Structures are given as C-alpha cells and as structure tokens.
Amino acid sequence: MSEHGPEKGIKRWLFTTNHKDIGTLYLWFSFIMLLVGGAMAMVIRAELMYPGMQVVNPNFFNMMTTMHGLIMVFGAIMPATVGMANWLIPMMIGAPDMAMPRMNNWSFWILPFAATMLVLPMFMGGDFLAGQGPAFGWTFYEPLSGQYDNLAFFIFAVHLLGISSIMGSINIIATILNLRAPGMTLMKMPMFVWTWLITAFLLIAVMPVLAGAVTMMLTDKYFGTSFFDAAGGGDPVLFQHVFWFFGHPEVYIMILPAFGIVSQIIPTFARKKLFGYSSMVYATAAIAFLSFIVWAHHMYTVGMPVAGELYFMYATVMIAVPTAVKVFNWTATMWRGAMTFETPMLWAVAFVFLFTIGGFTGLMLGVAPSDFQYHDTYFVVAHFHYVLVTGALFALIGGVYYWLPKWTGNMYDEKLGKLHFWLSVISVNVLFFPQHFVGLAGMQRRVPDYAVQFADWNFWSSIGGFVFGLSQLLFMYIVIKTIKGGEKASDKVWDNPEGLEWTVPSPAPYHTFETAPEIK
Amino acid sequence: MTHAQGGYYLPSPSHWPLVGSIGLFLTTFGFALNPNDPTFLMYIGLAIIAYMMFGWFGTVIRESEGGLYNDQVDRSYRWGMMWFIFSEVMFFAAFFGALFYARQLALPWLNGEGNNAMTNEILYNGFQAVWPTDANGPANVGGDYKIIEAWGIPALNTLILLSSGVTVTWAHWGLKKGNRGQLILGLLATVILGFTFVGFQAYEYIHAYTEMNLTLGSGIYGSTFFMLTGFHGLHVTIGAIMLTVMLLRSMKGHFTADNHFAFEAAAWYWHFVDVVWLGLFIFVYWL
Numbered sequence: 131m132s133e134h135g136p137e138k139g140i141k142r143w144l145f146t147t148n149h150k151d152i153g154t155l156y157l158w159f160s161f162i163m164l165l166v167g168g169a170m171a172m173v174i175r176a177e178l179m180y181p182g183m184q185v186v187n188p189n190f191f192n193m194m195t196t197m198h199g200l201i202m203v204f205g206a207i208m209p210a211t212v213g214m215a216n217w218l219i220p221m222m223i224g225a226p227d228m229a230m231p232r233m234n235n236w237s238f239w240i241l242p243f244a245a246t247m248l249v250l251p252m253f254m255g256g257d258f259l260a261g262q263g264p265a266f267g268w269t270f271y272e273p274l275s276g277q278y279d280n281l282a283f284f285i286f287a288v289h290l291l292g293i294s295s296i297m298g299s300i301n302i303i304a305t306i307l308n309l310r311a312p313g314m315t316l317m318k319m320p321m322f323v324w325t326w327l328i329t330a331f332l333l334i335a336v337m338p339v340l341a342g343a344v345t346m347m348l349t350d351k352y353f354g355t356s357f358f359d360a361a362g363g364g365d366p367v368l369f370q371h372v373f374w375f376f377g378h379p380e381v382y383i384m385i386l387p388a389f390g391i392v393s394q395i396i397p398t399f400a401r402k403k404l405f406g407y408s409s410m411v412y413a414t415a416a417i418a419f420l421s422f423i424v425w426a427h428h429m430y431t432v433g434m435p436v437a438g439e440l441y442f443m444y445a446t447v448m449i450a451v452p453t454a455v456k457v458f459n460w461t462a463t464m465w466r467g468a469m470t471f472e473t474p475m476l477w478a479v480a481f482v483f484l485f486t487i488g489g490f491t492g493l494m495l496g497v498a499p500s501d502f503q504y505h506d507t508y509f510v511v512a513h514f515h516y517v518l519v520t521g522a523l524f525a526l527i528g529g530v531y532y533w534l535p536k537w538t539g540n541m542y543d544e545k546l547g548k549l550h551f552w553l554s555v556i557s558v559n560v561l562f563f564p565q566h567f568v569g570l571a572g573m574q575r576r577v578p579d580y581a582v583q584f585a586d587w588n589f590w591s592s593i594g595g596f597v598f599g600l601s602q603l604l605f606m607y608i609v610i611k612t613i614k615g616g617e618k619a620s621d622k623v624w625d626n627p628e629g630l631e632w633t634v635p636s637p638a639p640y641h642t643f644e645t646a647p648e649i650k
Numbered sequence: 651m652t653h654a655q656g657g658y659y660l661p662s663p664s665h666w667p668l669v670g671s672i673g674l675f676l677t678t679f680g681f682a683l684n685p686n687d688p689t690f691l692m693y694i695g696l697a698i699i700a701y702m703m704f705g706w707f708g709t710v711i712r713e714s715e716g717g718l719y720n721d722q723v724d725r726s727y728r729w730g731m732m733w734f735i736f737s738e739v740m741f742f743a744a745f746f747g748a749l750f751y752a753r754q755l756a757l758p759w760l761n762g763e764g765n766n767a768m769t770n771e772i773l774y775n776g777f778q779a780v781w782p783t784d785a786n787g788p789a790n791v792g793g794d795y796k797i798i799e800a801w802g803i804p805a806l807n808t809l810i811l812l813s814s815g816v817t818v819t820w821a822h823w824g825l826k827k828g829n830r831g832q833l834i835l836g837l838l839a840t841v842i843l844g845f846t847f848v849g850f851q852a853y854e855y856i857h858a859y860t861e862m863n864l865t866l867g868s869g870i871y872g873s874t875f876f877m878l879t880g881f882h883g884l885h886v887t888i889g890a891i892m893l894t895v896m897l898l899r900s901m902k903g904h905f906t907a908d909n910h911f912a913f914e915a916a917a918w919y920w921h922f923v924d925v926v927w928l929g930l931f932i933f934v935y936w937l
C-alpha cells in the first residue's frame with residue numbers, strides 16, 4: 131500500500147513528510163558539508179605546515195578559515211544533530227512521527243539553498259584563487275565584515291539558516307511536549323530527548339537575535355544606518371555583544387545533543403542505568419540558563435568596564451559546576467560496570483576524556499586576566515576544537531555507529547569501526563594538542579604565516595590534520611558498506627539497551643508506533 | 651491522501667515546502683544581487699512565496715474543515731504558534747537591545763564617560779550625547795532632523811491598537827457564544843483599526859522623510875527609530891492580513907464555538923504586536 135511505504139524515486143526525498151527520510155536527508159547533508167568544510171581545513175593546514183607563504187594567498191587563507199568555521203557550525207554539526215533528532219525522538223518517545231511533518235520537510239529543504247547562498251560568493255568575483263568570498267572570520271565582526279562586497283549573500287544565508295533552525299526547533303518542542311506515548315512522563319524521557327528539548331529552546335531564543343544582528347549589518351551597509359558606526363553614534367562593540375548573545379548559547383546548541391547521545395551510549399555498554407538521571411536533567415537546564423548570561427567572556431580584551439569583566443568572569447566559571455556534574459555522572463555510570471568497548475563506546479569514552487580537556491581550557495579562558503594572554507591565539511583554537519571536534523563530532527560519530535544497525539538493519543564492520551576510531555583519536559590529538567603549546571607561546575590565530583619558533587609543532591599539527599581528514603573517508607566507506615549489506619542486526623542490536631527504539635524491528639519500519647506503545 | 655492512523659494524524663508527502671524554499675531562495679538571491687535596486691528575481695521569488703502560502707494554508711484549511719484534525723493536532727499547532735511568537739519576541743529584543751545599548755552605553759562613552767575622556771577629547775571633541783537631538787553621532791550623520799512627538803499620531807495609534815485588542819477579544823466572545831454576527835463585526839472592526847494604524851504610520855514616515863529630515867540615515871536615532879517601528883509596522887501588516895483571512899473565513903461559515911484555533915492564533919499574534927507597540931511607544935517615542 132502506497133500509504134505505508136515510501137514514494138518512489140526522487141519524489142520520496144523532495145516531498146517526504148516522514149521523520150526517518152528527513153533525518154536521513156539531514157545526516158547526508160551534514161556529512162557532505164563535513165567533507166567540504168574538511169577540505170577547507172586541509173588547505174589551512176597545508177599553508178600552516180611550514181612558516182612562510184607557500185600554498186595560497188593571505189586573502190584566500192582568510193576565506194578558508196571563515197568558510198571552514200561557518201560550514202562546520204551551520205552546515206555540519208547543527209544539521210547532524212537535527213538529523214539525529216528526527217530519526218530518534220519520535221522512536222524514543224513512542225510517537226508515529228514529528229508533530230508537524232510538512233514543516234519538518236521545509237526545515238530541511240531550506241538548508242541546501244542556504245548553503246548555496248553561503249558558498250556562492252566564493253565564486254562570484256571571477257578569480258576564485260584571489261579569495262573574494264567572505265574572509266572576515268566565522269564571527270563576522272563589524273566593521274571588517276561591512277567592508278565586504280557581497281555581504282548581502284552572506285546575510286541572507288544566515289537568515290535562511292535561522293528560519294530552518296527555528297522551524298525545526300518548534301517542531302521538536304511540539305513533538306516532545308505533545309506526542310509522547312501515554313505513560314512517558316517528562317522524567318522518564320531518554321536523556322537525548324531531554325537535551326534536545328532544551329537545545330530547541332535555546333535555538334528559538336537565540337537564532338532570532340542572530341537574525342537581528344545580520345539585519346542591522348544589512349541596513350548599515352546598504353541603507354545608511356549607523357548601528358555599528360561610531361561616527362553615527364553607534365558602536366562596533368555592539369555587534370560583538372549581539373553576536374555573542376547568540377554565539378555562546380550556540381556552542382551549547384552544538385554540544386547539548388552530543389551530551390544526550392553520550393548519555394545513551396555509555397549506560398548500554400557499561401550495562402548499568404545512567405547514574406544520576408535527574409541531576410543530568412537539571413544540569414542540562416542549568417547549563418542552558420547560564421549560557422545566556424556569559425556571552426561577553428568572548429570580549430574580555432575588547433574593552434569593558436571592570437565590573438563587566440568581573441561579572442562575566444564569575445558567571446562563566448560557574449558553568450563548570452553543572453558541566454562537572456555531567457562528567458562525574460558519566461564516570462559514575464561506568465564505575466564498576468560490566469564494560470565492553472564496541473565502537474560506539476570507544477567514541478563515547480574518548481568524548482568524556484577529550485571534551486573534559488576542552489572544558490578545562492575553557493575554564494582557563496574564562497578567567498579574564500589569563501584570557502588577556504590567550505585571546506586570539508591558537509590556545510583558543512585548541513579549546514574550541516577539543517569541545518567541538520572531540521566533543522560534538524565524536525559524539526555524533528559514536529551515535530551513528532550506535533544507531534546505524536537500527537537504521538539500516540545491518541551491523542557495521544566492527545574491525546573497520548575500531549580502525550576508524552583509533553586512527554581518528556590519535557590523529558586528532560596530534561592535530562590539536564600542539565596548538566595549546568603554540569598558542570601559549572603566542573601564535574596568533576587567523577594568520578597564514580608565523581614565526582619560525584612555532585614551526586615544529588605546526589608541522590605535526592598538519593600531519594595530524596591530514597590523517598584525521600583522510601580517516602573520515604573510511605567512515606564514509608563503513609557507513610555505505612553497512613547500508614548495502616552486512617550481518618543482520620537483531621531488534622535489540624546490543625546486549626540490553628534501554629529505550630523504545632530497541633523494541634521495534636531492525637531496520638525500523640517506515641512508520642513506527644502508529645498506535646502508541648504502553649510505557650511502564 | 652492524508653490519513654489518520656491509530657488516532658494519529660499524518661499528512662502525506664507535499665510539494666509546498668520545496669516550492670517555499672525555491673521562493674525564499676529566489677527572493678533572497680534576487681535581493682542580494684543588488685540590494686539597493688533588487689532584481690526582478692526577487693519579485694518572482696515573492697510571488698512564489700505568496701503562491702506557496704495560498705496553497706499550503708489552503709490545504710491546511712481544507713483538512714481542518716474536513717474534520718481530519720483531532721485534539722492532538724490542535725495542541726501541536728498551539729505549541730507551534732506559541733514558540734513562533736516567542737521567536738518573534740527575541741527578534742525584537744535584538745533591536746530593543748541595540749536601542750538601550752546606544753542610549754545607555756555607546757553615546758555616554760562617546761561623550762567621555764567612564765574611562766573614555768580621551769575618546770571625546772581627541773576623536774570627537776565637542777560632541778555631546780543628548781538624546782535625541784545630537785544622537786546622530788559625532789559626525790552629525792544625515793544632518794539635523796526633527797523628531798516625531800509622542801503625543802500626536804503615536805498616541806492616537808496607541809489608542810487604535812489598544813481598541814483593536816478589545817474588538818478582537820469581543821469577536822472571540824461572539825464566536826464562543828455562537829454569535830456569528832458579533833464575530834464578523836468584531837473582526838471587521840479589528841481589521842479596519844489595524845489598517846488605519848498602518849495608514850497613519852505610513853503618513854508619519856512620509857512626513858518624517860520629506861519634512862523633518864528624519865531618515866534611516868539620521869545616525870543612531872534614525873537607525874533605531876526606523877528599524878523598530880518599521881519591523882513593528884511590518885508585523886502589524888502581517889497580523890492584519892491574518893485577521894482579514896479570518897474575517898473572510900468567518901463569513902464563509904468556518905470555525906465553530908469550540909474549534910477555531912486559526913482564529914486564536916491570529917488573535918495571539920495581534921496581542922503580541924500590540925504589546926510590542928507599547929514598548930515602542932514608551933521607549934522610542936516617549937522617553
């Protein structure tokens with residue numbers, strides 16, 4: 131019956147209202163973006179492998195760092211987490227689909243157009259290698275970004291991304307609040323669902339503020355306003371405030387779903403219940419709340435009244451408390467568990483270790499007087515790559531391995547999965563750990579050349595980068611191989627996993643839970 | 651066919667979202683090609699978006715009138731509308747934030763407050779931060795201008811919007827009592843008041859541009875003034891169009907006493923623009 135199976139051909143993907151199809155679209159889109167953004171990172175590392183200028187010109191280099199950051203944040207990590215939400219939330223709460231399936235389709239299908247708007251200007255100046263695309267950093271500070279010719283493309287790309295995120299989040303909130311199976315009380319929801327509920331709230335709260343920021347950029351550049359221009363009574367620093375009011379919650383938007391994924395994986399392979407479930411929920415909510423009141427820790431060196439510096443410093447380091455609650459809970463879950471280390475668990479354990487390193491460097495940066503030393507150096511770059519790559523991305527990859535058998539009905543190749551893990555975890559540390567050293571020694575970020583004293587560590591960092599980049603092609607191979615075939619997965623897949631998604635067949639049928647399951 | 655299964659309602663595949671995306675793309679692409687003189691692509695894009703809205707909302711209305719929706723769908727739409735309005739609140743918050751920042755921090759700093767004495771002394775000697783007259787900045791960007799007084803048209807507009815909030819509530823009471831005449835009359839009054847507001851606003855803008863030299867280019871005062879009132883005016887227009895659709899639907903006999911969420915959504919939205927206006931009246935025009 132056509133009503134129960136997917137449509138045929140391309141129409142299935144263009145017009146679909148099915149959460150699993152849409153989840154798949156999101157995940158593939160984000161993977162393609164990961165490869166595009168990754169290719170740009172390879173250019174950056176190639177240039178930085180040796181001191182001096184050898185591969186690209188400085189403007190092109192700046193364009194690469196800018197586009198790399200934007201594509202990874204808005205194209206890779208965020209859509210990947212939404213893809214996970216689409217696939218998993220309805221299955222986890224016992225719902226047949228998302229609350230608003232047509233809008234769900236729209237949230238996705240805006241993305242390819244937004245990405246087009248974002249990358250198009252790179253090719254519009256005529257001479258690609260001259261680097262005529264956005265080259266003002268992923269934080270697009272005014273007044274630098276205001277100098278750029280094709281700014282409107284960038285601005286509208288951000289608008290489109292915002293529309294997509296807001297609709298996606300509204301859908302997720304409505305689904306979680308309204309479509310839970312009878313008996314699935316809020317405090318029985320899987321952690322992944324909780325983290326996404328809170329993430330969706332953050333998105334709805336801050337994406338409009340970002341839209342406001344770029345709208346002011348638009349009118350400043352094209353319609354004569356003076357929001358960010360001191361000559362007209364405005365202030366470029368205002369831009370930074372508005373941007374970071376979005377920007378800091380944004381980093382939690384990327385990490386909270388990752389927290390959720392890790393909180394699903396670890397109990398399964400430790401064969402214990404998640405330790406301190408309710409404290410996890412409260413910690414997540416606390417992190418979300420604090421994320422709204424700490425934004426100016428990105429602006430310590432910009433010039434703020436001392437009272438401001440102190441306030442933002444104390445508020446920032448307070449985030450360490452709920453974050454530590456989570457880390458301790460994961461550790462306590464593993465404590466005396468009957469642990470095994472299948473691929474998803476390896477990624478999750480690596481996440482706990484490496485994310486924590488990023489958390490510690492965050493603390494160092496959060497202390498205003500020390501941030502005066504670290505700001506705009508590679509130390510910051512190391513910090514946010516530990517939280518985003520070995521944090522958010524590692525959790526997402528682990529999540530793909532964990533649920534792939536449920537999605538496809540086939541087991542992935544465990545040997546290759548482990549190989550992928552070990553290649554990645556070693557190379558990523560070779561890539562990012564030395565950046566702490568050169569950063570502390572004073573190497574600035576966003577500069578294509580550097581003093582020869584930094585040469586050794588940069589060389590190793592580049593080697594690590596190339597290996598890490600190539601390893602992800604292995605990931606693609608493993609995923610495609612699993613989709614095509616492999617050992618059949620059982621319905622439970624793992625030993626004794628918790629959650630409704632493991633009660634349905636593998637692969638999960640096109641429509642799950644057309645009648646609500648009973649939750650005990 | 652759309653189908654309800656096991657108590658759940660699931661819409662079938664739809665081409666409207668993709669049409670909407672293409673519309674959005676052409677609109678923004680056509681605009682971005684030349685922001686000061688948008689290309690025809692933008693207008694095509696806008697037309698496609700309008701077409702999508704007719705088609706998509708038309709489908710939803712047919713499904714709703716066809717009795718396909720149950721309480722659960724109704725609740726989903728309620729959550730959806732609430733969070734959408736919250737996102738709009740945050741959008742305005744960005745511009746209100748810019749206004750407060752400029753008035754409370756940026757201008758006093760340019761005036762030498764805090765540790766900025768040298769900024770004023772050397773960069774902007776003689777600049778005095780008085781809101782609003784000197785507020786087009788040290789460079790007197792855009793030249794001297796006059797401001798729109800709160801107790802003229804803006805006060806009248808406040809009255810108009812507040813009354814429209816009353817009339818829409820009165821219409822709602824009518825609907826709940828099953829009094830269609832009251833519903834239609836109330837909505838009609840609301841729509842008329844809404845468009846009157848927009849008309850006054852347009853008159854005020856023309857006046858500002860042609861006679862008072864108050865423009866988007868009048869420094870930070872003009873920037874915040876037009877950005878806030880402009881986006882608000884746009885939202886009033888959207889809200890008035892929504893209410894017009896509700897009026898037409900009421901006249902066609904849509905809605906029942908206990909099933910009329912579309913009407914309520916439009917009314918919520920209307921109250922939201924109402925409240926934003928109060929903020930504008932107080933902080934933009936009055937204080």
Ligand code: HEM
Nearest residue numbers: 381385427428449489492493495496505506510514517518
């Ligand atoms: C323990 C919690 C954290 C603290 C205290 C913290 C603190 C900081 C501080 C103070 C900075 C500014 C450094 C500077 O520019 O001088 C910073 C930068 C950054 N952080 Fe964190 N952070 C934390 C967690 C995270 C997490 C979880 C993420 C993302 C998943 C993240 C992503 C970033 C990013 C992307 C930047 C760089 C922004 C830029 O390009 O300038 N941080 N962090």
Ligand SMILES: [Cu+2]
Nearest residue numbers: 378381427428
């Ligand atoms: Cu931050």
